Amino acid sequence: MTELSLPAKAYLLACxxxxxxxxxxxxxGLMIRGAALTDLVLRGRVADDDGKVAVSxxxxxxxxxxxxxxxxxxxxxxxxxxxxxxxxxxxxxxxxESQLDTAGVIEMKTGRVLGLFPSRNxxxxxxxxxxxxxxxxxxxxxxxxxxxxxxxxxxxxVAAVELRGVVSGKDRRRYKDRIEELAERGGDxxxxxxxxxxxxxxxxxxxxxxxxxx
Numbered sequence: 001m002t003e004l005s006l007p008a009k010a011y012l013l014a015c016x017x018x019x020x021x022x023x024x025x026x027x028x029g030l031m032i033r034g035a036a037l038t039d040l041v042l043r044g045r046v047a048d049d050d051g052k053v054a055v056s057x058x059x060x061x062x063x064x065x066x067x068x069x070x071x072x073x074x075x076x077x078x079x080x081x082x083x084x085x086x087x088x089x090x091x092x093x094x095x096x097e098s099q100l101d102t103a104g105v106i107e108m109k110t111g112r113v114l115g116l117f118p119s120r121n122x123x124x125x126x127x128x129x130x131x132x133x134x135x136x137x138x139x140x141x142x143x144x145x146x147x148x149x150x151x152x153x154x155x156x157x158v159a160a161v162e163l164r165g166v167v168s169g170k171d172r173r174r175y176k177d178r179i180e181e182l183a184e185r186g187g188d189x190x191x192x193x194x195x196x197x198x199x200x201x202x203x204x205x206x207x208x209x210x211x212x213x214x
Contacts (some may be wrong), residue, residue, distance in 0.1 A: 003037075004105070004129075005035075005039055005065065005066060006035045006036070006038055006039035006042070006150055006154060007032045007035040007036045007039060007066070007092075007096055007107070008030060008067055008099075008154060008177075009101060009133055009150075009156065010028075010031050010034075010035040010107075010154060010157050011032055011093075011096055011097075011100065011156045012026065012105070012124060012129060012130050012133055013032060013130065013133055013134065013137070013154070013158055013162060013165075013213050014027070014028040014161060015122055015124055015130065016108075016165065017124050017127045017130055020121055020123045020124075021121045021122070022041065022111070022120075022121070022122060023163075023165065024214055025090075025093065025198075025205075026089075026119075027146045027161050027163075027197070028093060028201070029034060029089030029090050029092065029093040029159075030085060030086070030089050030118065030161060030193060030196055030197060030200070031157055031160070031161045031193065032089065032093050032096055033069075033084070033085045033086070033087070033088075033089045033092050033193075034085050034155075034157055034160065034161075034189045034190060034192070034193035035153075035157050035189075036065060036066055036069050036092065036156065037053070037065055037069070037081065037084055037085065037187075037189035038153045038186045038187055038189045038190060039061075039063075039153075040061070040066060040070060040073075040187075041186065041187035041188075041189065042149050042150065042153065043066075044059055045057040045061060045066075045070055045092045046070070046073060046118060047187075048081075048187065048188045049078065051080055051081075052063065052074075052078040052079055052081075052190075053073055053078070053079060053080070053081055054132050055074050055079065055112075055118060055186075057071055064094050064095070064099055065092065065095050065099055067103075068077050069092070070145055072087075077133070078150075080192070081188045081189055081191075081192035082094075082192040082196050084189075084192075085191065085192050085193050085196050086196055091185060094120070097120065097122065100122075101145070104115070104125060105124070105126075105129075106122040106123060106124055106125060107122070107123040107124060107125060108122055108123075109123060110120070110121060128131070131155070134166060136151045136154070136155075137151070137154060137155045137158055137166055137167065139151075140152055140154070140155040141155050141167060141171060141175050141178060141179070141182075142178075143177070143178055147182075149186070151183070152182040152185045152186060152191070153181075153183075153185065153186035154203065155167070155179070155182050156179055156182045156185075156186055156198055157186070157190060157193065158185035159172055159179045159183075159195065160190055160191075160193045160194040160195075160197060161197045161199070162201075165189050174212070
């Protein structure tokens, strides 16, 4: 298997291997977009320009999902990081799933819920890969041993969307300073993702409150 991109690693961590499903597609989509931007930062392809995303390196990355995003950024007027994290998160998620399915990393099962609503569920072909990713995140989180920029970014991304199956709420609070330290190594996409997810969480909480009170 070829080396997984940062978005691919983030996706696998969002999978519930035991139930063969993605825990939360909306949350995962935002994390994948944030991971793709961060991957491009680490590869020197994009950088911050006065709070906006700017192409900074020439040539393709060799990864279809990353190259598609790079082309989007190059063809768009300058936009803020949060805008790029939000943009077409669902489309990027589905493109990544197709890429991983083709590569044999996952097997996508499509169907319909109640015979009406389309469903997409991943079966991770080698669950040991997910366990290794979890171990890398755990090691990066607890420190103090040196970790790669990729593992630092992956840990910060997972914490940003509060992926409880990987980083618990207790650990997010306990290692708050460590998470901030790791996030700084990944550029500006991680804090943008964190803000966007908090907005999403607030909207969801408001919707639940409204439905409960009606």
